[in-house]
Amino acid sequence: MLRIDGVYKVFNPGTVNQKTALRNVSLDMKEGDFITLIGGNGAGKSTLLNCIAGVYGVDKGSINIAGVDVTKLTEYKRAAFLGRVFQDPMMGTASDMILEENLALALRRGKPRGLRWGISNKEREVYRELLSHLGLGLEHRLNVKVKLLSGGQRQAITLLMATLNKPKVLLLDEHTAALDPKTAAIVLDLTERLVHENGLTTLMVTHNMRDAIRYGNRLIMMHDGRIFLDIQGEEKKKLTVEELLARFGSASGQEFSYDRALLS
């Protein structure tokens, strides 16, 4: 579903700030894969997701989504294939617009925008129904400006928006990192539910090792722009935090930086 082949990404080439954020990264995601991606600060996780989404072009290598070579496509064109949720709850929604307008923008992801009315009454019913499943009482707040909602509510909405028009690949970049632990747990459960209900191919960045182990069918660890570990199947199911740390150490020759990557 998603194939990444030998991708390199260099920031600020030819300057003193030159930084190779991705070195020869390759990844083959099968349809229905739910991959958790983990790694220390600056490992290149966000850069990888941004290269998939077309926020940055790559310096070498290719990216293929659902059989289409998107390496040269602009961000907004690739959006037709992708659902995205960002770390910052402010990023995923238009805060001055009301909830139903945000949902309507997302429902039309990847489709041309014409002079039809922006929202139909039929859609509203669908939104109300879907929002009621979130269990956050948002189904009564379709006309509320999104900026009046909490960070957790906004992430839940962004998640719903990302899946409204079923994406080929769902990209989640530490989408619970800015939330308090309780809200983060709610949003994570919601994530798992939406992924399973829709059978979505998902790449989820997390800095929490336990979450990385608990969710998904495959775990990938990055360090210094490279993929170091790729664990799946039965092996992934049996994985423990201690074992993960040990394997990271032997694979990278370094100790995993504990900074914030650990427990909650």
Added chain:
Amino acid sequence: MVEVIKGALSLGLLWAIMTIGVYITYRILSIADLTVEGSITLGAAIAAHAITSGMNPYLGTLIALLGGMAAGLCTGLLHTKLKIPALLSGILTMIGLYSINLRVMGKANISLLRMENVYTVFENMGLEPTWATITLGAISVAAIVCLLYWFFGTELGCAIRATGNNPYMVRAQGINTNTMIIIGLVISNGLVSLGGALIAQNQNFSDIGMGTGSIVIGLASVIIGEVLFGKRNFFMRLTSLVFGAITYRIIIAFVLKLGMHSNDLKLFTAITVAIALSLPMIKDFVNPPKIAIGEGEQDA
């Protein structure tokens, strides 16, 4: 007194068209677009040239609208294709338009006295000149407000509004933000130029300097409208712009009556806008916001 209000009403309605144009860039796209200083004069210049060469004034006014749209397109391309910052793109188009406006007019000002203009039809119906202006101004403004209310409710219009609000999110929804910015600038400058054409025909002349400071007048009207008439929903916002533009004219008429020299008007307007724009800061200073440590404040 009644005469003063009547005059302010007629001028306010014409400037409301320009104000709506400024609102589209400043509030909807979150861009301070200085192109308007050139495109308002462009509208006046095109209308004046058309009328003095014997063209139908309505056709001339329509061409003025198209000319303004072209100016907006120019700024839009400079900004989105050549990656020049929006403010600078607007300044470049504005400066370029100075020469173009002189070319269009052939000289620094053109008198339109005793020539047929868009208001003549209404005067021929027996209305005195000010009422003729108010009638046509009100019809135009009402049409524009309704048209824009519809447009910004469509899929395309929603995408433009979202672009000014959160371009990252908009691109993630598969929308070309550059196209949205260009469309917004085209509509905005078209309206400003249309306003310029109607203003020139109302004052019976077109002058190369008439655009100077117009962005500040537009901003003042936007802010007055928002403060006095609220911003509950989009339709209210659009109508508040009209009332803002009229109120601005009434205020100006009064300060002139109170003895302010007309040369000082621009300084007065600039100071008023500076104060209005700093109101949120003054509010925070007098009444500091409570700092809440909640989600989002934690390690990111």
